[in-house]
Amino acid sequence: MFAEIITIGDEILIGQIVDTNSAWIAQQLNLQGIRVRQITTSPDDKAGIIQAIDEASRRAGIILITGGLGPTRDDVTRGSLCEYFGSQLVFDEKAYAAIEQIFSRRKLPMIEENRNQALVPDNCTPLYNTCGTATGMWFEKEEKVYISMPGVPFEMKVMMETDVIPRLLRKFSFPGIIHRTIQTTGIGESFLSRKISAIEDELPSWIKLAYLPAVGTVRLRFSAYGSDKSEMEKALDEISQKIHKTVGEYIFGEGEITLAESVGKLLLEKGKTISTAESCTGGYLSHLLTSVPGSSSYYTGSIISYAYDMKIEQLNVDPESMAAYGAVSEQTVVRMAEEVRKKLKTDYSISTSGIAGPGGGTPEKPVGTVWIAVSSADKTVARKFLFENNRERNIQRSAMAGFDMLRKMILSI
Amino acid sequence: MFAEIITIGDEILIGQIVDTNSAWIAQQLNLQGIRVRQITTSPDDKAGIIQAIDEASRRAGIILITGGLGPTRDDVTRGSLCEYFGSQLVFDEKAYAAIEQIFSRRKLPMIEENRNQALVPDNCTPLYNTCGTATGMWFEKEEKVYISMPGVPFEMKVMMETDVIPRLLRKFSFPGIIHRTIQTTGIGESFLSRKISAIEDELPSWIKLAYLPAVGTVRLRFSAYGSDKSEMEKALDEISQKIHKTVGEYIFGEGEITLAESVGKLLLEKGKTISTAESCTGGYLSHLLTSVPGSSSYYTGSIISYAYDMKIEQLNVDPESMAAYGAVSEQTVVRMAEEVRKKLKTDYSISTSGIAGPGGGTPEKPVGTVWIAVSSADKTVARKFLFENNRERNIQRSAMAGFDMLRKMILSI
Numbered sequence: 001m002f003a004e005i006i007t008i009g010d011e012i013l014i015g016q017i018v019d020t021n022s023a024w025i026a027q028q029l030n031l032q033g034i035r036v037r038q039i040t041t042s043p044d045d046k047a048g049i050i051q052a053i054d055e056a057s058r059r060a061g062i063i064l065i066t067g068g069l070g071p072t073r074d075d076v077t078r079g080s081l082c083e084y085f086g087s088q089l090v091f092d093e094k095a096y097a098a099i100e101q102i103f104s105r106r107k108l109p110m111i112e113e114n115r116n117q118a119l120v121p122d123n124c125t126p127l128y129n130t131c132g133t134a135t136g137m138w139f140e141k142e143e144k145v146y147i148s149m150p151g152v153p154f155e156m157k158v159m160m161e162t163d164v165i166p167r168l169l170r171k172f173s174f175p176g177i178i179h180r181t182i183q184t185t186g187i188g189e190s191f192l193s194r195k196i197s198a199i200e201d202e203l204p205s206w207i208k209l210a211y212l213p214a215v216g217t218v219r220l221r222f223s224a225y226g227s228d229k230s231e232m233e234k235a236l237d238e239i240s241q242k243i244h245k246t247v248g249e250y251i252f253g254e255g256e257i258t259l260a261e262s263v264g265k266l267l268l269e270k271g272k273t274i275s276t277a278e279s280c281t282g283g284y285l286s287h288l289l290t291s292v293p294g295s296s297s298y299y300t301g302s303i304i305s306y307a308y309d310m311k312i313e314q315l316n317v318d319p320e321s322m323a324a325y326g327a328v329s330e331q332t333v334v335r336m337a338e339e340v341r342k343k344l345k346t347d348y349s350i351s352t353s354g355i356a357g358p359g360g361g362t363p364e365k366p367v368g369t370v371w372i373a374v375s376s377a378d379k380t381v382a383r384k385f386l387f388e389n390n391r392e393r394n395i396q397r398s399a400m401a402g403f404d405m406l407r408k409m410i411l412s413i
Numbered sequence: 414m415f416a417e418i419i420t421i422g423d424e425i426l427i428g429q430i431v432d433t434n435s436a437w438i439a440q441q442l443n444l445q446g447i448r449v450r451q452i453t454t455s456p457d458d459k460a461g462i463i464q465a466i467d468e469a470s471r472r473a474g475i476i477l478i479t480g481g482l483g484p485t486r487d488d489v490t491r492g493s494l495c496e497y498f499g500s501q502l503v504f505d506e507k508a509y510a511a512i513e514q515i516f517s518r519r520k521l522p523m524i525e526e527n528r529n530q531a532l533v534p535d536n537c538t539p540l541y542n543t544c545g546t547a548t549g550m551w552f553e554k555e556e557k558v559y560i561s562m563p564g565v566p567f568e569m570k571v572m573m574e575t576d577v578i579p580r581l582l583r584k585f586s587f588p589g590i591i592h593r594t595i596q597t598t599g600i601g602e603s604f605l606s607r608k609i610s611a612i613e614d615e616l617p618s619w620i621k622l623a624y625l626p627a628v629g630t631v632r633l634r635f636s637a638y639g640s641d642k643s644e645m646e647k648a649l650d651e652i653s654q655k656i657h658k659t660v661g662e663y664i665f666g667e668g669e670i671t672l673a674e675s676v677g678k679l680l681l682e683k684g685k686t687i688s689t690a691e692s693c694t695g696g697y698l699s700h701l702l703t704s705v706p707g708s709s710s711y712y713t714g715s716i717i718s719y720a721y722d723m724k725i726e727q728l729n730v731d732p733e734s735m736a737a738y739g740a741v742s743e744q745t746v747v748r749m750a751e752e753v754r755k756k757l758k759t760d761y762s763i764s765t766s767g768i769a770g771p772g773g774g775t776p777e778k779p780v781g782t783v784w785i786a787v788s789s790a791d792k793t794v795a796r797k798f799l800f801e802n803n804r805e806r807n808i809q810r811s812a813m814a815g816f817d818m819l820r821k822m823i824l825s826i
Binding site: 010011012013014015016017018019020022023024026027029030036037038039040041042043044048052055070105106107108111114131133152154212276278281282283284285286287289290293294300301302303304305306307310314343344357358359391392 | 425426427428429430440441448449451592601603604623626628636689691695697698700706709719770771806808
């Protein structure tokens with residue numbers, strides 16, 4: 001049983017936005033053992049949409065469609081589906097109630113365009129949207145399933161997780177697949193691959209390994225295919241143990257955990273607290289920490305000392321030391337980390353100071369030069385990094401490196 | 414004359430990587446007035462690739478293919494093209510010389526697999542790769558053009574810019590297309606649509622409007638199709654003026670600008686500076702501000718007062734006022750904004766305090782309740798928002814609302 005994904009939107013076809021929805025949907029399907037045969041981006045017109053659906057249905061049994069649902073007149077998906085399935089639009093009380101709830105929560109008046117969003121094709125199962133006003137649709141025809149979801153990523157994701165995936169699992173039985181993801185940081189893909197090559201060579205044919213690199217981390221995903229779940233789990237447990245034995249120091253977690261979540265979990269377990277003093281990361285460490293629900297249990301706050309003077313005035317960095325060594329120096333980040341830890345009364349702290357770019361580089365300290373320190377009551381450790389000439393990635397890599405240094409300090413590795 | 418883009422790769426179909434190549438290619442084509450009819454992601458197998466090419470050729474005259482060219486066994490594109498066009502592989506001296514040059518530059522020895530990359534179909538024009546070892550291919554058949562390029566983004570981009578686009582412009586003449594994007598914030602898609610419906614109704618048939626909503630913003634994209642560029646520009650200018658006249662207060666910029674960039678630009682123009690005091694946004698405002706290159710000209714720093722006590726100790730919020738009104742209150746955010754502005758000596762400041770969720774809500778202050786203040790030497794303005802039950806979006810929407818309040822304060826609207 002193949003699936004296909006159709007994303008609808010002229011904005012994708014003119015390159016204005018990158019289609020991230022289909023990658024996310026493909027990931028979710030893959031986790032359930034559903035293979036995606038093709039991804040298609042179709043224009044916002046009936047002929048194009050109908051042709052894309054028709055072609056996909058010749059190759060696959062599950063067709064997932066996102067985009068082209070909205071209150072404005074550029075909404076053509078619903079009309080195309082009505083034509084394709086010979087539907088009449090009918091007013092749906094529950095869809096209307098769901099839309100009303102969105103508006104009452106937002107304390108906004110509803111207008112006619114929104115009322116129209118409660119009109120659904122009479123031969124589909126409506127998928128009620130708990131986060132937005134576009135109602136999703138589930139059609140069945142000749143043992144094939146066609147699902148239309150909104151294009152707003154957040155709305156689509158909630159609909160997919162809470163409604164579409166459970167319905168698919170009830171309707172079809174997919175081959176058994178179990179994934180085990182091991183998260184590493186502080187080691188590149190090729191080095192990691194070299195270190196675990198003996199384990200990789202010994203994998204049975206029914207277990208596959210994928211390397212999934214992201215900024216500062218590499219996920220190892222082992223996928224076991226089969227019907228005997230307990231045998232599959234046992235084999236994955238054994239592999240996981242071997243991986244831990246071989247590259248344990250680089251492993252920060254299993255499953256879909258972020259490095260910030262993992263650090264938060266560690267702090268929570270130990271009953272410790274954290275603060276940050278950030279220059280080049282400009283609040284990004286703080287943002288990642290506070291993106292985790294419940295982070296107020298261990299995160300106190302931060303001093304984002306972006307300007308030169310602020311490091312002196314808010315973090316007591318010695319002006320003479322700054323003049324001698326520069327804002328991007330071991331001396332500066334050590335002082336920043338120690339000072340913020342004392343000032344905000346936390347057990348640990350992280351500080352950053354670097355040249356994120358594109359401007360500000362010198363021959364001695366080129367763009368990508370970043371100093372990071374982590375501090376506890378016992379000691380302060382500082383490290384210099386040389387990243388690349390890309391502002392966004394330098395900020396991200398600095399944050400990941402800071403978290404990794406903290407993780408190692410907490411675990412004394 | 415339509416174009417279609419085919420990206421080849423199982424890694425895209427399992428959601429392991431996001432396909433950014435096709436968005437970039439679509440942008441480049443769009444700039445030349447070439448409309449993309451469909452984007453297709455095909456698996457790494459001959460049957461899938463040939464089917465995708467065949468279907469695309471029924472709809473479009475220009476087929477651009479990326480991916481599936483490389484030295485390892487996952488190279489199937491060339492084989493598929495040979496089958497589709499009935500080609501024989503022949504050794505190409507110039508392709509070989511190009512590959513040799515890559516290896517000598519990288520100081521690496523060539524292996525047999527790389528020599529094979531100099532074999533090209535006898536009925537194509539080879540596109541020599543100046544940045545990598547995979548040779549591109551240009552086929553022509555029945556007035557249609559088929560172009561195969563490597564999947565490595567950097568190699569593909571150079572080939573596209575220096576070779577493929579110039580060849581396309583020599584071979585075809587394309588109709589003109591001009592886009593105009595107007596960015597709005599602080600108004601929902603349906604309200605915006607209602608406000609500009611008269612302008613939309615008057616649009617000539619050769620100008621299309623698309624609404625592109627994101628968190629806190631809606632982009633209006635007008636696309637004019639035609640051959641008389643000055644007439645098209647003039648029509649778009651007139652529409653833009655009408656839109657500004659009708660919903661000007663919600664417009665923060667034109668083109669691909671973010672709200673944080675737009676606020677930064679305003680501050681830079683006026684020679685003013687900004688700081689933030691953040692609770693529920695936890696550094697996100699600061700992160701967005703510092704993501705903009707050159708932001709050190711107007712952004713000084715922030716105090717992220719996540720913990721209750723930190724608001725008192727670092728931002729001098731009156732403990733009695735906090736006890737009486739709570740940390741999420743008008744009184745608290747007003748004090749936070751005023752204090753950080755004075756402490757960090759900036760012209761403006763933004764403060765936030767709210768319940769991002771999922772925990773921490775009460776009947777009186779449910780999850781999604783956020784107070785935001787903006788402050789200048791003249792005045793401080795605070796507003797209460799009721800967002801939703803989603804931590805990530807509450808943080809994002811708070812940041813957008815804070816920037817919008819600041820924008821309005823700076824512009825006195």
